[in-house]
Amino acid sequence: MQLCPNQKEPFMIQLTLRAKILSGYLIITFLILVVVIISFIQFVSLGDRLKYLKDEVSRGVIIANDIRSEVLAMRTSVDKFLYLHKDKDLKRAQKHIERVNELLINAKQNIKKPDQVAQLRRIEDTCREFIDKFNKVAIRITAGNNTKKELFKSGKKIEAKLNNIVVKNQESFQLDILDISLKALKQFIKAELEVNSFLLDKDPEQLNRAVKILNSVLDTMETQTVIDNQSLIYNMEDYLDNFEGLAAVILKMEDEINKTILPLAPKIVKLSKEIAVSGWNEMEKFSHDVEDRVRKTGKLMLSIGILAILLGFTMGIFLARMIIKPIIKVVDFAGKVSKGDISRPLNIKQKDEMGQMAEALNNILIDMMGTQQKLMNNLDRLPTPVIEVDKDFTILSVNQEGARIVNQTPSELTGRKCYEIYASEHCLTDDCALQKAMKEDAIFTSETIVQPDIMNMPIRYTGFPVKDNQGIISGAVKYVLDISGEQEINAEIKKLIKAVNAGELNNRADNQRFIGSYAELVENANGIVEAFIKPLNESHNVLKQMANGDLSVRMEGDYQGDHAMMKNSINNVLSSFNSILKQVESATDDVAGSSSELASFSQSLSEGSQEQAASVEQISASIHETDQQINMNADNAAKANQLADDSVQAAISGKEEMTQMISSMEEIHKSSQNISKVINVINEIASQTNILALNATVEAVRAGQFGKSFAVIAQEVRNLAGRSAQAVNETAELIATSNKKVNEGVNIAERTAAALEKIVENIVKVRDLVEDINVASKEQAVAMSQLNDGMGQISAATENMSTRSQETAGSAVQLKNLASELKEQISKFKLCGDDACVTKISSSSWEKEKSTTEHIDDDPSETNWKPPNEIIPLDQDERGYDDF
Numbered sequence: 001m002q003l004c005p006n007q008k009e010p011f012m013i014q015l016t017l018r019a020k021i022l023s024g025y026l027i028i029t030f031l032i033l034v035v036v037i038i039s040f041i042q043f044v045s046l047g048d049r050l051k052y053l054k055d056e057v058s059r060g061v062i063i064a065n066d067i068r069s070e071v072l073a074m075r076t077s078v079d080k081f082l083y084l085h086k087d088k089d090l091k092r093a094q095k096h097i098e099r100v101n102e103l104l105i106n107a108k109q110n111i112k113k114p115d116q117v118a119q120l121r122r123i124e125d126t127c128r129e130f131i132d133k134f135n136k137v138a139i140r141i142t143a144g145n146n147t148k149k150e151l152f153k154s155g156k157k158i159e160a161k162l163n164n165i166v167v168k169n170q171e172s173f174q175l176d177i178l179d180i181s182l183k184a185l186k187q188f189i190k191a192e193l194e195v196n197s198f199l200l201d202k203d204p205e206q207l208n209r210a211v212k213i214l215n216s217v218l219d220t221m222e223t224q225t226v227i228d229n230q231s232l233i234y235n236m237e238d239y240l241d242n243f244e245g246l247a248a249v250i251l252k253m254e255d256e257i258n259k260t261i262l263p264l265a266p267k268i269v270k271l272s273k274e275i276a277v278s279g280w281n282e283m284e285k286f287s288h289d290v291e292d293r294v295r296k297t298g299k300l301m302l303s304i305g306i307l308a309i310l311l312g313f314t315m316g317i318f319l320a321r322m323i324i325k326p327i328i329k330v331v332d333f334a335g336k337v338s339k340g341d342i343s344r345p346l347n348i349k350q351k352d353e354m355g356q357m358a359e360a361l362n363n364i365l366i367d368m369m370g371t372q373q374k375l376m377n378n379l380d381r382l383p384t385p386v387i388e389v390d391k392d393f394t395i396l397s398v399n400q401e402g403a404r405i406v407n408q409t410p411s412e413l414t415g416r417k418c419y420e421i422y423a424s425e426h427c428l429t430d431d432c433a434l435q436k437a438m439k440e441d442a443i444f445t446s447e448t449i450v451q452p453d454i455m456n457m458p459i460r461y462t463g464f465p466v467k468d469n470q471g472i473i474s475g476a477v478k479y480v481l482d483i484s485g486e487q488e489i490n491a492e493i494k495k496l497i498k499a500v501n502a503g504e505l506n507n508r509a510d511n512q513r514f515i516g517s518y519a520e521l522v523e524n525a526n527g528i529v530e531a532f533i534k535p536l537n538e539s540h541n542v543l544k545q546m547a548n549g550d551l552s553v554r555m556e557g558d559y560q561g562d563h564a565m566m567k568n569s570i571n572n573v574l575s576s577f578n579s580i581l582k583q584v585e586s587a588t589d590d591v592a593g594s595s596s597e598l599a600s601f602s603q604s605l606s607e608g609s610q611e612q613a614a615s616v617e618q619i620s621a622s623i624h625e626t627d628q629q630i631n632m633n634a635d636n637a638a639k640a641n642q643l644a645d646d647s648v649q650a651a652i653s654g655k656e657e658m659t660q661m662i663s664s665m666e667e668i669h670k671s672s673q674n675i676s677k678v679i680n681v682i683n684e685i686a687s688q689t690n691i692l693a694l695n696a697t698v699e700a701v702r703a704g705q706f707g708k709s710f711a712v713i714a715q716e717v718r719n720l721a722g723r724s725a726q727a728v729n730e731t732a733e734l735i736a737t738s739n740k741k742v743n744e745g746v747n748i749a750e751r752t753a754a755a756l757e758k759i760v761e762n763i764v765k766v767r768d769l770v771e772d773i774n775v776a777s778k779e780q781a782v783a784m785s786q787l788n789d790g791m792g793q794i795s796a797a798t799e800n801m802s803t804r805s806q807e808t809a810g811s812a813v814q815l816k817n818l819a820s821e822l823k824e825q826i827s828k829f830k831l832c833g834d835d836a837c838v839t840k841i842s843s844s845s846w847e848k849e850k851s852t853t854e855h856i857d858d859d860p861s862e863t864n865w866k867p868p869n870e871i872i873p874l875d876q877d878e879r880g881y882d883d884f
Helices: 017-084 087-110 114-171 175-201 204-222 229-338 353-381 400-404 433-440 484-501 517-547 561-826 876-883
Strands: 386-390 395-398 444-450 457-467 473-482
Touching: 017 087, 017 114, 017 229, 087 114, 114 175, 114 229, 175 204, 175 229, 204 229, 229 353, 386 400, 433 444, 433 457, 433 473, 484 517, 517 561
Parallel strands: none
Antiparallel strands: 386 395, 386 473, 444 457, 457 473
16 A cells, blocks of 8 residues: 555654564553552551551560569469468569569560550559568568477477376376376367467467467466476467467468458559550551551552553554554465465565565565576476476476476476376375375385376386475475386396396397497496306316315416405315315324224223222121111110100209299298288287276276276286287297298299209200200211112122223224224325415405314324224213212
C-alpha cells in the first residue's frame, strides 16, 4: 500500500522496534516504581512502629511477666517456709528474693514508658515492703525454732525427773506420794501433747489448755514434799514461762503474716499483671492500626496494579499488532520460499527493524532467483539426467539431458509422475532408490533397466533425500548413469572366470570386441590368467616326479608374491622329506641297538621284581602283627572308658547326696532361727510377767494386811518369771551354739561338694582322654588294615611287573626286526646330496611359518635325537598300585 506524500505517519510507527518495546516497558516500570515507593514508605512506617512495640511495649510486658512469675515462685517458697519452718525453704525463698531484686534493677534500666515506670515504682515499693517484713519474720522463726528445741529438751528433762520420782516411791512403797507422782507425770505428758499441738496448729484453745494443765501440775507438786521437788518446780515454771513467751511471739507473728505479708504478694502480682495488660492492650491497638494501614496500602497497590495491568495489556496489544503483523507476513513469505515459490517479494513498508529485515529478505530472494537460474543452467550442461521429485514422485524439475532421452522439454515433464515417464522394474516397489532415500533418510544407489519410448537402457542411479527448512523430508533427487558398456565387458569377464572355475585354463577373453580402456581391461584379465597358470604347471611337474620317488627335483621358476611362497613351500617340503627319511634311516639303527638293551634291562627288571615280592611278604607279616596289637589297645581303651564312665556316675551321685545334705542343714538352720524367734517371744512374755508381778506387789502393799498373801504369790510369780527368763537365755545360747555348728557343717559340706565337683571334672577329662585313645586306636587299626591291603596290591603289582618285563623282552626282539624292514623300504627312495638339499629363502613370509625341522643335518650322529621310551599300558592291578 502506497501512502500519500502529505499524509504524516503516526509517531509510534516512525519509532524503531527497540524504541517501541522500551517505551512499553518504561511505562510499566514507572507504575511498578510508584508501587514500590508507596510500599517502601508504608513498610518504613510499620518498621518504626514495630521497633517501638519491640523496644518499649513488648519489653515492658516481658519484664512484667518475668517479675510476676518470679514473685509467684517467691510467694510459694515463703509460704512453704512460714508453714514448715525448714532451712532449705528459707534458702530457696532468699534465692527467689535475689532474683526479684535483679529483675527490678533490669526493669529500671529498660522500661522507659511513663505509665509503666509509675507502675514499676509501685511494684518495687511493695516488693521492698514484702521482703523486709519477711526477713524480720524469718529471723523470728529461726529464733523460735531454737526456743522450741530448748523447750522440748527441758520438757524431756522434767518428764525424766517425774519418772524417777515414781520409781523411787514404788520401791519405797510410799503409795500416797506414788499416786501424786503418777498423776503429775500423766498431766505433764498431756501438757506436752497440748504444747506440741499448739506449736503445729497455732490454736489459742490449745494454748489455754496447755497453760491450764501446767498450772495444775505445779499446784500438785507444790502440795507435796519430795526429794528434789523444789528444783523440779523451778524447772516446770521455766518451762511454762518459755512456752508462754514463745506462744505470744508465735501468735503475734501469725497475725503479722496473715495481715501484712501474705496480702502483699497478690498485690505485687496484680501490679505486674496491670503492666502486662496495658502492654497487651497497646499491642492490640497497634495490631488494629497495622491491619488498617495494610488494608489501605493493599487497596492502593491493587488500584495501581490494576492500572498497570490495563495499561500494560493495552500497550502489549498495540505493540503486538505492530510487531506480529509484519512477522506474520515474514512467516508466510518464508513458507512460500521453503516450498520453492520465490516469485513474490515481501511487502512491508515500516521504517523499523522489521522493514529493514523485509528489505534484506527481498535481496536474498533476488539472489536465490539468480542462483536457481545458474543452477538450472549448470544442470542442463550435465551429460547425465538429473531429476527432482516430491514424496508422491511428481517431477519438480529435470535437466535437458533427462528430457532429451524421452524426446520432450523440461517444462513438459514438470508436474508429471516419474514412474510414468521413466518406467522400470523398480518403480513403485521397495527396491526404488528414491523411495529408500525418502524412507530411511540416506543415500542409496541401485541398477535397473528403464524403457523410455520402448528403448531398453541399463542404468545406475543414485537417490538422495531433499529436506525443507524444518528438516522434514519433502522429496528426493535422482542422478542417472548409462552402464550399457559396463555390462558387456562384465559379461565377457564373467565368461572367463567361469572357464577358470571349470578348470579350462586354456580359454581367454575376446579383446577384439572392445576398444580403448575396455579392451585394455580385457587384456589385463587374460594376463592375470597366464600369470596364474605358469607356476601351477611347474608345480604339477615337480609333484609328479616326487610321486615317482624322485625327491631330488626342485622348482626353478622366478615368481613373485604368493607364487614365490608356493615355490618355496614345495621346495621346503622336498628338503624336509629328504631330511626326515635320512633321520628315519639313522633312527632305525638306533632302534635296533636300543631294542637289544631293552631286552637285557627287562630281564634284570623281572629278577628284581621277584626279590621285591619276597620283601613285601615279610612287611605284610609285620603289619599283621602290629594290627593285632593295635586292636588289643583299642579293647583296653574301651574298658578304661567304661570304668571312667562308672566313676563319673558315682561322683555325680555323691555330689547330689552332698547337695541334699546341705539343703537339710540349711533347713535345720532355718528351724533354729524360728526357735530363736519363739524364745524371744517367751523372753518378752517373761518380762511382761515380771512387770505384772511388780504391779501386783504394789497393789498388795496398797491393800495392807489383806494383801500380804497376794504379795507372796506375786513374789513367787516374779521368781518364776526370772527363772523362765534365765532358762530362755540358756536355751538361746544353746541354739546359737547349734546354729554356729550347723553353719560350720554347711561350709564343710559345701567345700566337700566343690571337691566332688572338681573330681567329677577330672574324671570327665580322663574319660575324654581314654575316649580319644580308643578312637585313635580304632583309626590306627583301620589304617593298618588299609596298609595291609596296600601291601597285597604291591605284591600283586610286583608279580605283574615281572610278567610284563618278560613280555617287554620279547617285544624288544620284534622291534629290532621291524627296524630292519623299515631300513630296506627307505633305500627305495632317491634322495639328493647334502648340498643339493639346502634351499635358502632370503626374503619371504615363509621363513616365519616354516617348522623347526627345516635345517636338519644329514648325519644322524650329530643330532640330539633319542629313541622314544616305549609306553606299556597298565592293567587293572598296576593302576591300583599307582593309586596306592
